[in-house]
Amino acid sequence: MTEPFAIGSNKELTEKLVQARRELHRHPELAEEEYETTGKLRQWLAGAGISILDLPLKTGLIAEIGSGEPKVALRADIDALPIAEETGLPFSSAIPGKMHACGHDFHTAVILGAAYLLKSRERELQGTVRILFQPAEETGAGAPAVLASGGLSGVSAIFGLHSNPDLPSGSFGTRTGALTAGVDRFVIAIRGTGAHAAQPERGEDSILAAAHIVTALQSIASRLTPAGESVVVSVTRINGGTTWNVLPELVELEGTVRTHNEQIRSRIPGQIRQIINGIAAASGTSAELKWIPGPPATVNSGRWADFAKQQAAEFGYSVHDLAPQMIGEDFAYYLREISGAFVNIGTGGTYSHHHPKFDTDESALLPAAQYFAGLAEAALKELVHFPGITPLRPRA
Numbered sequence: 001m002t003e004p005f006a007i008g009s010n011k012e013l014t015e016k017l018v019q020a021r022r023e024l025h026r027h028p029e030l031a032e033e034e035y036e037t038t039g040k041l042r043q044w045l046a047g048a049g050i051s052i053l054d055l056p057l058k059t060g061l062i063a064e065i066g067s068g069e070p071k072v073a074l075r076a077d078i079d080a081l082p083i084a085e086e087t088g089l090p091f092s093s094a095i096p097g098k099m100h101a102c103g104h105d106f107h108t109a110v111i112l113g114a115a116y117l118l119k120s121r122e123r124e125l126q127g128t129v130r131i132l133f134q135p136a137e138e139t140g141a142g143a144p145a146v147l148a149s150g151g152l153s154g155v156s157a158i159f160g161l162h163s164n165p166d167l168p169s170g171s172f173g174t175r176t177g178a179l180t181a182g183v184d185r186f187v188i189a190i191r192g193t194g195a196h197a198a199q200p201e202r203g204e205d206s207i208l209a210a211a212h213i214v215t216a217l218q219s220i221a222s223r224l225t226p227a228g229e230s231v232v233v234s235v236t237r238i239n240g241g242t243t244w245n246v247l248p249e250l251v252e253l254e255g256t257v258r259t260h261n262e263q264i265r266s267r268i269p270g271q272i273r274q275i276i277n278g279i280a281a282a283s284g285t286s287a288e289l290k291w292i293p294g295p296p297a298t299v300n301s302g303r304w305a306d307f308a309k310q311q312a313a314e315f316g317y318s319v320h321d322l323a324p325q326m327i328g329e330d331f332a333y334y335l336r337e338i339s340g341a342f343v344n345i346g347t348g349g350t351y352s353h354h355h356p357k358f359d360t361d362e363s364a365l366l367p368a369a370q371y372f373a374g375l376a377e378a379a380l381k382e383l384v385h386f387p388g389i390t391p392l393r394p395r396a
Helices: 010-026 035-047 104-120 142-149 206-217 262-283 302-315 332-337 362-385
Strands: 061-066 071-077 128-134 155-164 171-174 177-180 182-191 231-240 250-259 286-293 298-300 318-321 340-346
Touching (some): 035 061, 104 128, 104 362, 155 302, 171 302, 182 206, 262 286, 298 332, 302 340, 340 362
Parallel strands (some): 171 318
Antiparallel strands (some): 171 340, 182 286
């Protein structure tokens, strides 16, 4: 084995991670367009002597540190959002209309730092750590592509992170069970018969039917779902009509459904169809549902969520048991096939994710990198001494 990679002092590593984060922040790329981001990561990893797997991924990559069994994985997402930045930072986005407004630049710098630290102590690793820089989290297409590539075959445990502006720097949070929600999208087309606005009796009013549907959809959460279950149904777009004195033929509604319970989730398309068909029949219109399923709920393993919290407490984080969140996360696809945990790292801040003034506290970079490097090392030792977990098998 070659000489260990020298990472320098904590100050030097911090400077590297801040520089990397700012470089990524300045040049954001949207889902499945992360070519320059992937190129930068290849360069930084190669400079540390870290091997990169040859996989059929258009963007994103998986690196490998250590050797043999068992295998664990650390994941960061690398894509940005179509948002015009308003932070005023000296390293603000140089790409108009694109911004790292969800902290993926922070996540990537953290896991890059963890990779550097793990490489520096590669000889002591009791197995292999796969370092995953995943594309296309914001569209939900990235994790399925990574799984299909075979890059996580043989992995027994996987860990991922998200920055959390609601937690101060120095804080850590996760929970056993569902942490983030299943994310589904729907489009409803209501078709009536157009008429003069002064003579509605001569048509079938698609706008009135749409208004009843918007209201009635809220009964899914308030009347059709047990009170102890979390369900959000939000109509976020209403399109219909072209002028003030004509009843339009077509109105289109679009929105999202968020759930934590897979059984509840599976019932909702049928409940929506029942509601819209009933209102359509009563109003003389027709209604059609297009259901677009997204990532499921992110369900943490009790074993690894507790393990991650224990490691965080020993590291010195202030540890929080989080309530289930209604945001979505395609890390959920990994947890359907590999045992693991998704966690939050506190970064403080005034603005929430997806806000044009969103930013993260760079002082949280080094501690998070150190935590994830230590978590991967400890997970390998845990698997050596207490295996009991079947690793992900190669796909046919």
